[in-house]
Amino acid sequence: MATGWAGEGAVQQQIDxxxxxxxxxxxxxxxxxxxxxxxxxxxxxxxxxRRKAVPGVRLCVACQEAQDAEEAAFTGYNRRGSKDSQLR
Incomplete structure (x- = not known):
């Protein structure tokens, strides 16, 4: 059952x-x-x-931790704020 502007299955498509x-x-x-x-x-x-545990490793533990912390601060694309996410 579609309501408003959202098509049938639109919520599942967004989740996928x-x-x-x-x-x-x-x-x-x-x-x-x-x-x-x-x-x-x-x-x-x-x-x-570390080289054995992580094939292809390029950073030491300290630099990897710093990079991971930096990436954690970046949340990526905000689908909630996206016009397409306003499925009502």
Whole structure:
């Protein structure tokens, strides 16, 4: 049953799009290729255990934590504020 301007299944389509965007963003952040022995940001050595645990690692723990904190502050696209999200 469609109400207002929203088409049939519009809410589910928006949920699916949000999940798809989240998966794509997570996959784009995964490291790939050969890992480094030294951090590309600060040139500190990357411990062997970290290189084994995270294939393709490019940052030391401290730089990775700083990058993760920076990314956490960025929330991405605000679907609630989007004109298309006003499904009533």
């Amino acid at each position: 799009a949000t999940v798809k965007d989240g998966i794509a963003r997570a996959r784009s952040r995964l490291p790939s290729g050969a890992g480094l022995e030294r951090c590309e940001a600060c040139d500190a050595p990357i411990p062997e255990g």
